[in-house]
Amino acid sequence: MEYVTELPIYLQVIRDLEKKIIQGKLKPGDRLPSGRDLAVQYKINQNTAARIYRELEDMGYCFTRRGIGTFLAEDEAIFRMLKQERAGELLKGFMEEMGELGFTKEAILSLVSGYPEKKGAEKENHI
Amino acid sequence: MEYVTELPIYLQVIRDLEKKIIQGKLKPGDRLPSGRDLAVQYKINQNTAARIYRELEDMGYCFTRRGIGTFLAEDEAIFRMLKQERAGELLKGFMEEMGELGFTKEAILSLVSGYPEKKGAEKENHI
Amino acid sequence: MEYVTELPIYLQVIRDLEKKIIQGKLKPGDRLPSGRDLAVQYKINQNTAARIYRELEDMGYCFTRRGIGTFLAEDEAIFRMLKQERAGELLKGFMEEMGELGFTKEAILSLVSGYPEKKGAEKENHI
């Protein structure tokens, strides 16, 4: 067995920002909070905030203008990919763990189809 | 956002033992490894091993006979419940996270039904 | 006119390491100094050393094994590319500046061909 270790904070924040992008709370071209603001929002250090934006930039999700700010990339396509990736990871993890518990695909389908629909879903603008 | 913190080791081991029960690798009435052996298997401290059996006992999953050993409960019903609980947790987590990503139940059903069936599943004796 | 600004230390060190690779002082698969050692050698902070290795890793020039060390990539091809890139930059910079001074290609060729050959070149094992 492998012990699960804690995800580094900077990755957790990245995950959270990615989710906001997918949910449409952050849109292509939007200005992201300044490093200082991000540090305050997430109660992290400014250096950690800087690393987060550096990593996001390396992934092509945002770009930076010195003295101005950091902005989400304009290309919506890469955010659609992001959504597919996240969904794929969730699906794979779920199917494998259910399989380990002895559930067949049919059984899983049955469980999913019996799961209560999220009612009164807050209207959001997902990508 | 809430930061995810590491699960304590004793809980991770309990999860693993529960999975083995559900998978039928451990059967009702089976003798569990001694505290000393469990500590070795999972590379944990003997005190942690003792705590694990104490917790499992509190949940009614096993009982201890001094000088003899620790044994899985005979009542298969509570292990079936266990399976349902674990499956329920997985299902809930999956559906909620997919929902947050903007997937409807129909979309999820479609993804699940398109997921490749685990072929050549090792023959196991799940409860 | 644009004022030339100081290259960040971490980039200067990266340049130096790249040069050592091209010169064959560091070979594919070699273990690089530990972060602590690099910090001492270059009189920089450990965090800066870590960043240097992180950047080199992002560029595919090395890989890291936690608790073990950082190693140069095995693929010699990417180091050959590195040499070509560095040479291309130098060439471009030189030709353009000479051009700005009013030298034609013929004049430059004449100057280069009149430049004294490096005598007694220390035998090195360049890629």
Place this chain on the structure above:
Amino acid sequence: MEYVTELPIYLQVIRDLEKKIIQGKLKPGDRLPSGRDLAVQYKINQNTAARIYRELEDMGYCFTRRGIGTFLAEDEAIFRMLKQERAGELLKGFMEEMGELGFTKEAILSLVSGYPEKKGAEKENHI
């Protein structure tokens, strides 16, 4: 390794003025901009501008007439020397760095001769 430090601004401006002289944009005997104008053009402090002219004067490249202005020296010979010096520095730096990368003089000649000729060179009146 030695860390490269930023060139002082006044030296950078001097380099730029020298380049303009070599390029013939400034000719022997020409009146140079007033200290005030130079400060504006290069976005520098007037004191820095004054220092620049003082240094240029020390090198014999210009002379100052109180109340009239600063003028480039009449003697074209010293500007020819300037051009040779600059070219020599560039050449030396280039040859040495290419040598460090493992390029022989032949290889360098081949690269230089393969470098695309600057086409449609703006007609300039280099010394």
Place this chain on the structure above:
DNA sequence: GTGGTCTAGACCACA
């Protein structure tokens, strides 16, 4: 104000 770099020092996980 913005982002970018650097340091000093701490703690953790892995081996």
Place this chain on the structure above:
DNA sequence: GTGGTCTAGACCACT
């Protein structure tokens, strides 16, 4: 020992 993360605080360049 190794690398990985995080913090606190500083200074710089750009606008």
